[in-house]
Amino acid sequence: MSDLQVANGDRIIAPMIELAGCAARHRIIVAGAKSMEMMLELHRRGYPHAAATGNCGRPAGQYDIALIDWRRRTLHALEPTLDWLMNFLSTRGVLVVWVDAQKPAANQSLRDALEKRGFMIEQSTVHDCGCALSARRFLAHPIQKAA
Template identity: 65%
Template sequence: MNLSRTTPARDRIIEPIIALAGCSKQHRIVIAGSRAVELMLELQRRGYVRTAATANCGQPAGQYDVALVDWRRRTFKTLETALDWLVGFVSPSGVLVVWVDPQKAAANEILRLSLERRGFVIEAGTVHDCGCAVSARRRETSPFRKAA
C-alpha cells in the first residue's frame, strides 16, 4: 500500500522563510499572522528558542532581529495595518520577511512599495507553490548608506 503524506502549509514555508530571513538560532524572532503561534512552536521545536508570536511579544521597542509575517489568506488592507504596528518591533539592523498568497505581478509591486514607504529596502524574494515572499531591511542599514 502506498500512503501519501501531505505536508502542512506551515512546514512548507518554514525552510524558505528561514532562508530568506537569514536567521540563526540565536536571533530574536517575532512572528505575525493567523498561524503565528503554530509557526512559533514549529520554530522552537527546530531549536529557534528566542521566538515569540505577536500574541506574547510585549511592547514594540525594536527588540527583535527578525520579523516573520505569514499573511496568506488575508487581505492586503489588514497587512498594511499590521505592518504599521509590527515595524516597531524590528531592530534597526533587523530583517522583515512577508509571506503572502501567490499574486499577480502588480500585487507584488504594491507589497514592495508598501515596505519601501515604511523605510525598508527589498533584499530578496522567492516564489513558492504556496505563496511568495520578500525579505527587507531598514533603509538606514543598507550597504549603500550615504556617506557623512
C-alpha cells in the same frame, strides 16, 4: 492540528528562515493567523527566542527578524500590521512577508508598502504555496562617504 495544516506551515517555514537568514541567537517575532503554530515550529527547529505577536511583550525594537504569514488575507489589511510591527523590529531588522501567489500589480503594491515604511527589498522567492520577500530597513545599509 491536522496533517494538512502542519504540512502547509512546515512548507513555508524553511524558505522564510532562509530568506531572513535566521540564526539561533536571533530574536524572532511571528505574525499572522498561524503565529503561535509557527512560533512552536521555530522552537522545535532550534530558535528559542521566537515569539508570536500574542506573547511578544511591549514594543522596544527588540526583535531582529519579523516573519509574517499573510496568506488568504488582503494586502490592504497588512498595512496596519506592518505599522504595528515596526515598533518591535530593531534598526537592523529583517522582515519576511509570505503571501498567496500574486498578480504583478499586487506584488508591486506589497513592495511599495514596504518601501514606504523605510524597507529595502533584498530577496524574493516563489513557491508552490505562495511567494515571499525579505526586506531590511534602509538604515541598516548606511551610504559610505567618498574619501
